[in-house]
Amino acid sequence: MGGSLKAAHARSIEDREGFWAEQAQLIDWHEPFEKVLDYSRPPFARWFVGGQTNLCHNAVDRHLDSLGDEPALIYVSTETDQERVYTFRELHAEVVRMAAIMQSLGVGRGDRVLIYMPMVAEAIFAMLACARIGAIHSVVFGGFASGSLASRIEDASPSLIVSADAGSRAGKVIAYKPLLDEAIRLSSHKPANVLMVDRDLAPMTMVEGRDHDYSTLRERHLDAKVPVTWLESNEVSYTLYTSGTTGRPKGVQRDVGGYAVALAASMKHIYCGNAGETYFSSSDIGWVVGHSYIVYGPLIAGMATIVYEGTPVRPDAGILWQLVEKYRVTVMFSAPTAIRVLKKQDPSHLTRYDTSSLRALFLAGEPLDEPTARWISEGLGRPIIDNYWQTETGWPILTVAHGIEQTPTRLGSPGMPMYGYDVRLLHEQTGREVGANEKGVIAIVPPLPPGCMQTVWGDDDRFVSTYFESIPGRQVYSTFDWGIRDDDGYYFILGRTDDVINVAGHRLGTREIEESISSHPAVAEVAVVGVADQLKGQVAVGFAVLKDPGSIEQADARLALEGEIMRTVDRQLGAVARPARVHFVTLLPKTRSGKVLRRSIQALCEGRDPGDLTTIEDPGALDQVRQALA
């Protein structure tokens, strides 16, 4: 691209079609597109209309001639002590086998396949197999439990679920099959088939006629040939559920062609990865980073990708760097929480390995605090690049693009708007654009660029009303993040405008946690807020009103109930959503119109001033919060 980032950005907005037509050359098209952008029905954008392509072809097949015997997928599990390198040819063979299995189970174009799996190679085979045959995958994070899983099964109505007997975290086996069986029981939609990968970690009870053993079926399809199904650019590639203000998760829906182009462009301009090199993202396929930058992005770029099951500190805090050395990783992607965990360990782990292959470490998913950024950048002696984006966008909104220009990074800032995103900072109430150094809501003037969500799965109205109607007077996409821009155009993120919290880079809706806590028979009402935490960024803290407050007069009864409530959340949503504390009060602070004053509760939890309280119904409620915290 050349030139400056600001010039590239300006061109991408002024000449959208010309800009993206050029980027579209980075992928293979079976049939060329007729129109770069169809924006006849705002805010719905359709990219590369009429073009036919396929994500699996671009990620795997097209590299077979040039990179067939080069590594494509490097599987490392420090949980089960396994390590296996699949070349592009081997990956292709496994994906084709998986695709054949899916077809034998009746899965076809447009059908949904839900993938509930730990970080195993078979999970990636399943994603790519879906992409190959035009099935729509929906990966559910393995750390979620039955309740979260059930609501996703209900919404996605998959004909097939692919899962495994168990995952393992920090040496502890977590059986998935009982959680899956319970989720299917809870859901009114029942999948016709369930494909189970048996890792020999936990016993499984198979349901006759519904459940199938992967390795048995794989044997039957060893020599299968499954050609790529060419898809129109705007067909659906996958849905990925994410949390928002309501308790009901939204299925973020993505296309095929726009996503492939956006990822290919980002690999070139932002991540600067080249074919034949190795990419390492320590995220999980259950999150958007896993989709974009463990699976599709690196493979589309012809890079080998490391799929890692394990924590950053086992067997010791050098494991990530050991992998960088061993596989000559050039581009690495992680989350600030992982680095904060490492910061508490012996710093010599950072220098014990030869990490000179690494060009940059990208961090995203939550705010990167300055001390952590400085610690890792000095320790590694490599550039640290923060990047800000969301499940909805699929690739970075704000960062620097060293493939375009060596823009310096600035501590505490993820950077500047990326090409394709017409980013504005708007006043929350008036919608007016705010100036430099003034706080506003980060918004994007549509059309959203390629790669971003097309809609909410099955609910176009919700897409429009959730994202495009929150700022008065104009149809703009709200990120629901506060931000500020300095005089040089660098942005800084100042937290969410809604009830979404971010625990160790995991996005959670406080409403979902509240609904789970409220399902406990002793609880009448509850408010959950996100509270700043040194390690995890934020943790959830609950304030519950009991039906019978007298039942917890004794301290041990209180403790026992708190434990029970936490286990309820564990069971329904998964340990990721478990609140750090549940306090008991007899009254929640509310406005006279009955709205819970979450911001005030949060402020008290963080030792700040509770703010404007003129609308509070009963000030005594805040005293209760104070007492509970004391």
Ligand code: AMP
């Ligand atoms: P998710 O959809 O799970 O990726 O979460 C997206 C949200 O995480 C954003 O809306 C932000 O609130 C937060 N976030 C993501 N990346 C960053 C970053 N680099 N700096 C600050 N916050 C971030």
